[in-house]
Amino acid sequence: MLNxxxxxxxxxxxxxxxxxxxxxxxxxxxIQLDIAPGEFISIVGASGCGKSTxxxxxxxxxxxxxxxxxxxxxxxxxxxxxxxxxxxxxxxFPWLNVEQNVAVGLKNSPLSSAEKRDTxxxxxxxxxxxxxxxxxxxxISGGMAQRVAIARGLVNRPSVLLLDEPLGxxxxxxxxxxxxxxxxxxxxxxxxxxxxxxxxxxxxxxxDRVVVMQPNPGRIRRILDVDLPRPRxxxxxxxxxxRDDVLSDFAELH
Amino acid sequence: MSAVIAASPGSRRYRGWxxxxxxIAIWWLASHQGWxxxxxxxxxxxxxxxxxxxxxxxxxxxxxxxxxxxxxxGFFIGTTLGLVLGCLLGxxxxxxxxxxxxxxxxxxxxxxxxxxxxxxxxxxxDVAKVAFLSLAAxxxxxxxxxxxxxxxxxxxxxxxxxxxxxxxxxxIGVMLPAALPSIFTGLYLALVYSWLATIGAExxxxxxxxxxxxxxxxxxxxxxxxVLFAMVVIGLVGWSLNALARVxxxxxxxxxxxxxx
Numbered sequence: 001m002l003n004x005x006x007x008x009x010x011x012x013x014x015x016x017x018x019x020x021x022x023x024x025x026x027x028x029x030x031i032q033l034d035i036a037p038g039e040f041i042s043i044v045g046a047s048g049c050g051k052s053t054x055x056x057x058x059x060x061x062x063x064x065x066x067x068x069x070x071x072x073x074x075x076x077x078x079x080x081x082x083x084x085x086x087x088x089x090x091x092x093f094p095w096l097n098v099e100q101n102v103a104v105g106l107k108n109s110p111l112s113s114a115e116k117r118d119t120x121x122x123x124x125x126x127x128x129x130x131x132x133x134x135x136x137x138x139x140i141s142g143g144m145a146q147r148v149a150i151a152r153g154l155v156n157r158p159s160v161l162l163l164d165e166p167l168g169x170x171x172x173x174x175x176x177x178x179x180x181x182x183x184x185x186x187x188x189x190x191x192x193x194x195x196x197x198x199x200x201x202x203x204x205x206x207x208d209r210v211v212v213m214q215p216n217p218g219r220i221r222r223i224l225d226v227d228l229p230r231p232r233x234x235x236x237x238x239x240x241x242x243r244d245d246v247l248s249d250f251a252e253l254h
Numbered sequence: 255m256s257a258v259i260a261a262s263p264g265s266r267r268y269r270g271w272x273x274x275x276x277x278i279a280i281w282w283l284a285s286h287q288g289w290x291x292x293x294x295x296x297x298x299x300x301x302x303x304x305x306x307x308x309x310x311x312x313x314x315x316x317x318x319x320x321x322x323x324x325x326x327x328g329f330f331i332g333t334t335l336g337l338v339l340g341c342l343l344g345x346x347x348x349x350x351x352x353x354x355x356x357x358x359x360x361x362x363x364x365x366x367x368x369x370x371x372x373x374x375x376x377x378x379x380d381v382a383k384v385a386f387l388s389l390a391a392x393x394x395x396x397x398x399x400x401x402x403x404x405x406x407x408x409x410x411x412x413x414x415x416x417x418x419x420x421x422x423x424x425x426i427g428v429m430l431p432a433a434l435p436s437i438f439t440g441l442y443l444a445l446v447y448s449w450l451a452t453i454g455a456e457x458x459x460x461x462x463x464x465x466x467x468x469x470x471x472x473x474x475x476x477x478x479x480x481v482l483f484a485m486v487v488i489g490l491v492g493w494s495l496n497a498l499a500r501v502x503x504x505x506x507x508x509x510x511x512x513x514x515x
Contacts, residue, residue, distance in 0.1 A: 059416065061412060061415060061416070079415050079416050079417075079418060080418070081417070081418060083416075084416075085416055087409070089409065091409050091410060091412075091413050093410065093413075093428070093431065093432075094510050095431045095432075095434070095509065095510060104413070104417060104427075105417055107417055107418075107419060107423065107427070108417060108418045108419070108420075108423075136509070138510075156417075
């Protein structure tokens with residue numbers, strides 16, 4: 001289980017409740033999770049349960065925590081190209097066009113410039129934006145911008161792609177379409193994906209397992225296996241049963 | 255009804271001309287009806303004749319090109335130094351702690367308060383004027399460059415960290431492009447200020463040729479026609495520099511997807 005996967009060992013994280021204050025806020029409490037290579041993990045939870053904080057720790061943007069994060073058995077140190085990310089806001093550079101924005105992911109890759117160009121093109125095609133290669137972020141829709149961000153996240157061929165509510169800001173129709181595309185990309189690239197979302201439907205639709213988190217302090221409430229064939233059908237009774245099961249966790253919390 | 259009330263877009267566009275034309279008409283009436291006996295009230299025709307004499311004379315073109323050359327040298331020296339200083343202040347915490355407080359005090363000193371010192375150090379010639387202009391251009395460039403670099407969205411800096419950008423790659427690839435609109439605002443202000451300062455320098459450091467000296471000539475010889483003509487020229491040059499900067503700004507905003515103001 002340890003090799004080739006991602007392991008979270010006793011992850012805890014505290015913030016000072018106010019800068020300089022000694023009272024501390026427990027954001028994450030003893031998170032334990034083993035993720036197999038190529039697995040799709042959905043993390044759901046109400047806001048404030050620390051799910052985005054957890055993702056930042058895995059990404060390496062925040063290095064102040066207790067516990068260990070291991071990739072392929074090795075503890076992580078800082079950010080690394082083997083971990084990609086798609087943020088909720090696309091975070092494209094407004095002064096670069098689609099192709100240049102995707103190429104940002106390869107800035108420090110050892111590939112030759114010809115290989116870089118081919119890889120960038122390939123990933124732009126993967127997200128279906130080959131006709132918009134020269135467009136600037138303000139010239140494309142929010143859904144398209146998010147697809148560019150997905151291509152940028154994948155272009156390094158990371159072993160883990162982290163998705164921090166990547167579809168949260170999109171309208172319902174675009175979101176449903178991109179959920180389908182995300183699933184196809186995952187099936188094709190065979191990489192580990194960790195999706196943080198507050199949309200239970202999305203979590204069940206995409207995940208091999210759904211990790212339900214709860215706040216105060218942020219911890220794992222339970223983990224559900226989603227043993228349904230893909231692509232999943234949202235009106236399948238088993239899908240509905242699973243979704244309602246997860247939703248019932250939230251009902252109890254209120 | 256509405257057709258009577260609503261003005262066509264064409265007529266609306268010309269509405270801005272109403273005030274100047276009315277002012278000229280009153281001026282014309284005043285000078286022709288003898289409302290004032292003062293020799294200082296010249297007629298519009300007299301100004302037009304003087305304008306024509308000036309435009310066809312070498313002296314005027316020497317003056318205006320001297321002013322523009324001064325303006326541009328001061329602008330380039332001031333903005334170059336301003337960009338360097340602004341980048342250092344915006345990028346280096348150490349430099350900011352060392353120089354920031356001094357610069358913030360320095361920029362509070364009114365530009366014109368420098369004139370006595372500048373004339374002692376550099377005399378009344380071109381060197382002194384260009385030094386004064388450079389100072390005028392420097393301050394807005396430093397302030398806006400530094401602000402732009404400090405206010406790069408942290409979200410974009412995180413993207414650079416995720417992809418392992420070095421410090422240098424982050425500066426060139428993220429911070430400078432993100433700060434560019436603000437840096438441009440600084441350059442724009444420098445262009446406007448340096449032209450204002452050109453006239454100020456020529457007026458206060460009286461020596462040599464320049465459009466400011468034309469203004470002084472007119473005033474010393476009680477030639478109000480020459481004074482008015484020089485004022486119009488100064489306004490037109492200022493307007494052209496402003497228009498030039500606006501065109502550049504629009505192009506840049508379009509590239510950045512910012513709606514033109």
